Amino acid sequence: MLLYIILGLLIHLVFFASIFDIYFTSPLVHGMTPQFTPLPPxxxxxxxxxxxxxxxxxxxxxxxxxxxxxxxxxxxxxxxxxxxxxxxxxxxxxxxxxxxxxxxxxxxxxxxxxxxxxxxxxxxxxxxxxxxxxxxxxxxxxxxxxxxxxxxxxxxxxxxxxxxxxxxxxxxxxxxxxxxxxxxxxxxxxxxxxxxxxxxxxxxxxxxxxxxxxxxxxxxxxxxxxxxxxxxxxxxxxxxxxxxxxxxxxxxxxxxxxxxxxxxxxxxxxxxxxxxxxxxxxxxxxxxxxxxxxxxxxxxxxxxxxxxxxxxxxxxxxxxxxxxxxxxxxxxxxxxxxxxxxxxxxxxxxSTDLFKAESMFTNAVQILEQFKVKMAQKKEATLPFLFTPFNSLSDSKQINILRKARSYIKQKKYDEAVSLCKELINLALKGLSYYHTYDRFFLAFNVVLGFVGWTSYASLLIIKSHCNLTRGVSKEVKKPSHLLSCSFIAVGILLALFLLIQACPWTYYVYCLLPLPVWYAVLREFPVIQGLVTLLLTFPPSHFVGYLLLFILGVEVLVLSFFYRYMLTAGLIAFAGWPFITPLWTRAKSTSLSWIFFCLLLAVFPLMPVVGRKPNIFLVVGAGLLVLLLSLFVVTSVLKRKDSFVSEELVLHLLQMLSTVLSMCVVYGTHNSLLKKQGLPLINQVVSWIILASSFVMPLLSPLILFDRLFSILVSSMSTYLLLSTGYEALFPLVLSCLMFVWIHMEQETLPQSVVFCKQKVSSIQFTYNTDITQFRDLYLDDIRRAFFLVFFLMTAFFGTGNIASINSFDLASVYCFLTVFSPYMMGALMMWKILIPFALVMCAFEAVQLTTQLSSKSLFLIVINISDIMALHFFFLIKDYGSWLDIGTSISHYVIVMSLTIFLVFLNGLAQMLTTKKLKLCGRPKSHLT
CATH class of the missing domain: 3.40.720.10 (Alkaline Phosphatase, subunit A)
Incomplete structure (x- = not known):
């Protein structure tokens, strides 16, 4: 599993880096001759x-x-x-x-x-x-x-x-x-x-x-x-x-x-x-x-x-x-x-018309110089029979325009000269763009080829692990053909020679050669492909088409949520109807009602304004009061217990409640101090950083019992989140976490009675560190839904209160409890931590879902990665290099975000496992505390 995660991470890093070579390359060229107007300024x-x-x-x-x-x-x-x-x-x-x-x-x-x-x-x-x-x-x-x-x-x-x-x-x-x-x-x-x-x-x-x-x-x-x-x-x-x-x-x-x-x-x-x-x-x-x-x-x-x-x-x-x-x-x-x-x-x-014409001529030559250098560089790095020049501005046309413009200046037809120079500038700029994007299609084709190959291979691994589709297939068919290996090696050598002759950068070798081993791995699983096709033919066509359309609709909703946040609202409303189309409504009515309530409550957040909202500290304080109310309820339940570790848990809860109270006071005090233009009080700044640091430690002191650990993570995260909030978004992690708690119960109710853990109460289940404790359990169709739910909730955590794809979604006022002196790296890190908190809450909840449903972590990870990769491929095709700069930038950022999410999932998975399965032992405490 670890080897596979590392391999998948490296492949996705390559896919992510490809965008910088395809779209994020520097347009600047060097080696031009300086140009200036030969007249007194x-x-x-x-x-x-x-x-x-x-x-x-x-x-x-x-x-x-x-x-x-x-x-x-x-x-x-x-x-x-x-x-x-x-x-x-x-x-x-x-x-x-x-x-x-x-x-x-x-x-x-x-x-x-x-x-x-x-x-x-x-x-x-x-x-x-x-x-x-x-x-x-x-x-x-x-x-x-x-x-x-x-x-x-x-x-x-x-x-x-x-x-x-x-x-x-x-x-x-x-x-x-x-x-x-x-x-x-x-x-x-x-x-x-x-x-x-x-x-x-x-x-x-x-x-x-x-x-x-x-x-x-x-x-x-x-x-x-x-x-x-x-x-x-x-x-x-x-x-x-x-x-x-x-x-x-x-x-x-x-x-x-x-x-x-x-x-x-x-x-x-x-x-x-x-x-x-x-x-x-x-x-x-x-x-x-x-x-x-x-x-x-x-x-x-x-x-x-x-x-x-x-x-x-x-x-x-x-x-x-x-x-x-x-x-x-x-x-x-x-x-x-x-x-x-x-x-x-x-x-x-x-100035004189002569000065205007001469200056415009200088301007045209200066931009044309860049075009010439760019063309020469691309021509030198391309085989002659493959080079396609920019025909709209050939060498002869350049000479003709320059000669004609100079002639107009000599004839004192200054307006005509200026107009002709502007035409040359426009052509040169188009030519610069043409040569700048010259290799774009070639690189994009190879990246897409690798993308599709990787997604296919991951899907085959999932099927191979949980379905015996190679039964009855002869051993000769199962073994990879020697001819297949030789063919891929030959293609790789020819491709490498082709790139070598053109003196391509080393990254081109990675993008072009990576699809070969990926597709070789896919074709090695030909018996699985054969068995899958046979299995699909036995499926009723209506069932297969229905599941496929439902999956495509779900992915399209996720894609559209990047453009229209209200699609998340539509998805959450649809989720609210889930109990009615399954036996859940009759099996667990109270849990289903909670699910419906929190789905609809969370659906409100994507409809709220992303930007332009005024600070509302009372909502931040209100969110803190709700956390305190929940904490009091938990403390009351702890006091009713009669085991020997009540006092330790009680102290931890009281410390977390104190942290929440301090966060509320700091937010309120800082807001008032800044309104009075008295700056950020030093004591507020110190307390804020202490709360931030302690939020990493507090959850690790709580018991490994599922509910206790998740609640401790929530309260510690909320203390920091309150300090980074300015309005209604302070309520978001609280509502999201409530829905996650209900989701854990709902998923347990969906399990067949044959599963062992279904008889065990969620409140008594303990987190244990095991990367794949359920590797022998077969996958159900419900597992694909669980993976989709995870991706959807991650998208909701992403866009629920903001739009990270738009820079102006960030409000610097969010970090004023920590610092007010401009520091882009520190402020950016704090904002990223604010974005990370809802992610961590979702991933921790999903760790619990894996545990309670005995879901294979490896297979689940592959399903989630596949859904993310399909979205990334979708955005790859939506990338624009034309239109307004806002359209171009948005299309690129969407791809980068999804690819980052795919890579980020590995980090989030590790973070969630650390938060849910690790425990800091206090000095002198017996080991039996963990059992």
């Missing part, structure tokens, strides 16, 4: 303001009194510059947002597996191309562009990471720190000749990262007074910086300014997904090389923002976020970032 210097987490609507809209929330920016829009919306892509996070703005390319998906705070791949950026750059702001953001920058020309000034505290009394200091330091910097430069001379050179950039708005949004929501006041502070700060630069440079008219944001924020204070509130950020630019405001009579956009903002008469110039990088490069005359895929927004430029 309009600006000598550029100032980039990035207000982290600032929504476009909150900046542009008027306040409740009809006054501009950002009067200085409003004045710029009406009198000095151009404005619009910068449209970001998913994920709407700080790192990819800043990289898109400054380097010109969108999220490098390979970064998912490599890092978070710093961009983990080498790339060129505007900052790297400047003569000098000065940066102020968060250490997390500045490090992405200062670390690895060529030469000694980037100077970063950042505050301490501990300043990023969501529970701080005033987080606007993150922005005022930047403004104050910039003003002090220019004041000091007047007395520093070396610095003064650097500041008066051309091709320089000042980058101001402003984190206060994002921090206030997470802590207090974007509609809060704190968030809106922070916008006013930023507006005033920008005004002061502009005044400082004009004073320092004598208002020479050679400074360009850009004000924008890396991402927006939802109404509930999160970001990461593709909601318009997250992807629509402000874009305001003015100064050298920028067009003045243009009055218009009417404008057509898909949204209704213009009328709401009272800006319908000022021309709105929307851009894509990556377009900002080539714009900044053109303004100060530096080479366009080598990996940029942005298109220069020439309509914003206030």
């Amino acid at each position: 309009p600006a000598k210097r550029l100032v980039l303001f990035v207000a982290d987490g600032l929504r476009a609507d909150k900046l542009y809209e008027l306040d409740e009194n009809g006054n501009p929330r950002a009067p200085f920016i409003r004045n710029i829009i009406m009198h000095e510059g151009s404005w619009g919306i910068s449209h970001t892509r998913v994920p709407t996070e700080s790192r990819p947002g800043h990289v898109a703005l400054i380097a010109g390319f969108y999220e490098d998906v390979s970064a998912v597996a490599r890092g978070w705070k710093e961009n983990p791949v080498e790339f060129d950026s505007l900052i790297n191309e400047t003569r000098h750059t000065w940066c102020w702001g968060s250490p997390d953001i500045l490090a992405m562009f200062t670390k690895g920058a060529s030469g000694n020309h980037v100077f970063a000034h950042n505050y301490d990471a501990y300043s990023e505290d969501f529970g701080a009394q005033d987080v606007t200091k993150l922005d005022t720190w930047v403004f104050d330091n910039v003003k002090e910097f220019f004041h000091a430069a007047r007395n520093n000749q070396s610095l003064f001379s650097k500041l008066n050179e051309d091709k320089i950039v000042f980058f101001l990262h402003l984190l206060g708005i994002d921090t206030n949004g997470h802590a207090h929501r974007p509609s809060s007074r704190d968030y809106l006041n922070n916008i006013k502070i930023v507006d005033e700060g920008v005004k002061e910086i502009v005044s400082t630069l004009k004073d320092f440079y004598g208002n020479d008219g050679k400074t360009a300014f850009i004000f924008t944001a890396d991402h927006g924020m939802t109404d509930w204070g999160s970001h990461g997904a593709g909601h318009p509130l997250e992807t629509c950020t402000p874009f305001v630019t003015w100064g050298a090389g920028i067009k003045y405001p243009q009055k218009v009579l009417a404008q057509k956009f898909d949204d209704t923002y213009l009328q709401e903002w009272k800006l319908e008469n000022w021309k709105r110039q929307d851009v894509n976020q990556a377009d900002v990088a080539p714009l900044m490069a053109a303004l100060i005359g530096v080479p366009f970032p080598l990996n940029s895929v942005g298109t220069l927004p020439v309509d914003i430029l206030n």
Whole structure:
């Protein structure tokens, strides 16, 4: 069993890793020649303001009194510059947002597996191309562009990471720190000749990262007074910086300014997904090389923002976020970032038509250079007779377009040249995508082949273990053919040579060769296949089709639950009707009524809002009170017992009740303290971590009696879960556990009378560590249903109170009892533990189901893995590489989640066995306590 689990785990790790080679490979290429416009630029210097987490609507809209929330920016829009919306892509996070703005390319998906705070791949950026750059702001953001920058020309000034505290009394200091330091910097430069001379050179950039708005949004929501006041502070700060630069440079008219944001924020204070509130950020630019405001009579956009903002008469110039990088490069005359895929927004430029055409030509050549390198790399790694070029942009067509564009510029047909360059950019970007996904079908085919083979083999193992289908089959047929082995070896050698000739990465060998041993193992079981076909032919067709359709319907409900959470509600309502179609209703009416009640109660949770909910600490405290009530009931039953170990159990229960009370007090106290902006009290933080640590130990001190151990696991888990809750989700594990307790009783009632354990009360059954105590018991059809129930309950634990497939389902307020200083790894770990708790409760309950029903753990594990693999294969076919970025990201995340779940089940199974079968012995206690 252990060997099989390890083998299955390795195979699934390969399937999981395949997604990174098929969809999560870096699109970046290196070796291009830098391109810049061969004309004097309009600006000598550029100032980039990035207000982290600032929504476009909150900046542009008027306040409740009809006054501009950002009067200085409003004045710029009406009198000095151009404005619009910068449209970001998913994920709407700080790192990819800043990289898109400054380097010109969108999220490098390979970064998912490599890092978070710093961009983990080498790339060129505007900052790297400047003569000098000065940066102020968060250490997390500045490090992405200062670390690895060529030469000694980037100077970063950042505050301490501990300043990023969501529970701080005033987080606007993150922005005022930047403004104050910039003003002090220019004041000091007047007395520093070396610095003064650097500041008066051309091709320089000042980058101001402003984190206060994002921090206030997470802590207090974007509609809060704190968030809106922070916008006013930023507006005033920008005004002061502009005044400082004009004073320092004598208002020479050679400074360009850009004000924008890396991402927006939802109404509930999160970001990461593709909601318009997250992807629509402000874009305001003015100064050298920028067009003045243009009055218009009417404008057509898909949204209704213009009328709401009272800006319908000022021309709105929307851009894509990556377009900002080539714009900044053109303004100060530096080479366009080598990996940029942005298109220069020439309509914003206030320059000669010649400069616009030349800049657009440079932009086209810069992107075409990436296409050429990508094509050359793929051509070199592919056999000549197998290489299929991107016909829409052949070598001859490239030359013709470039020659024609240059001819238009010489003839002063600048508009035609710009239009032709845009056409070339679009073709080059399509070509980049074509070569980036060149091997996708080949790899996907092999992965699917391996997937189907593995699922088939696992199914055959289950059937072989519990059905004697090879009876009557001759020994010669049972033995694998020597010719079969030789054939698979020959195919493997040919395939390896094919990959070797093309210099493919070593991972390609794994994906392409793995299906061979898997399918060889399947074909070795040919007698079992033969016997299975014979057996199925004896089945009444209606029965076989009915079971098959029911199984397919169940899997489809699980798949649809990823898209529509209410499908879980539909499934739970269907589960509530289970007793009526079986003898359970007459055999155990009270247990059936409990099953129906808790199924319907749990069905409410998937209908509740995932995001946007306001904290409701009273529901969290209410969940704690319910746990205490249940604990009192258990304590009362323990006191009625007269064995020698009552006192030990009583102490344990009282400690767990104390832990629950402390959790309630900490949650309530922390919430009030943060509302008063007094931060996270140290005593609350210490108690929270102690409760979290003790929750791992407390269950292991309880008796191994089934009910006692499961209840101890529930109470300990709830103490931690309360600390990680902000509202109704605190009730979820409690209701889920009640349903699990009833499920254990229900499954015992379904067993035939011949099973030994059916006569033993659940309350007296003990957990014993045995990996497969029932290896001789045959499988029933009911066992497939039990496996399906497990997967369904795991999905309910997954999506019952949230949607892990969507980043903005996470609420940072959930971890405020443990820490408020921004720490993505620690916060992520706490959130993952919150998600893990319902999983652990379900798996522990299923350990009890295996024990009470004498179900073979090996066969059950195989059935569960098969159901998960069928779902994963389903999502593999649903993966998209077209459409909106939200659609693409969601389709990929679904596959990753199911594959993670399949691998995760091995870990969960081990965790559940540890929680249910291990016991910590107190010093001096006799061993008889375990019997």
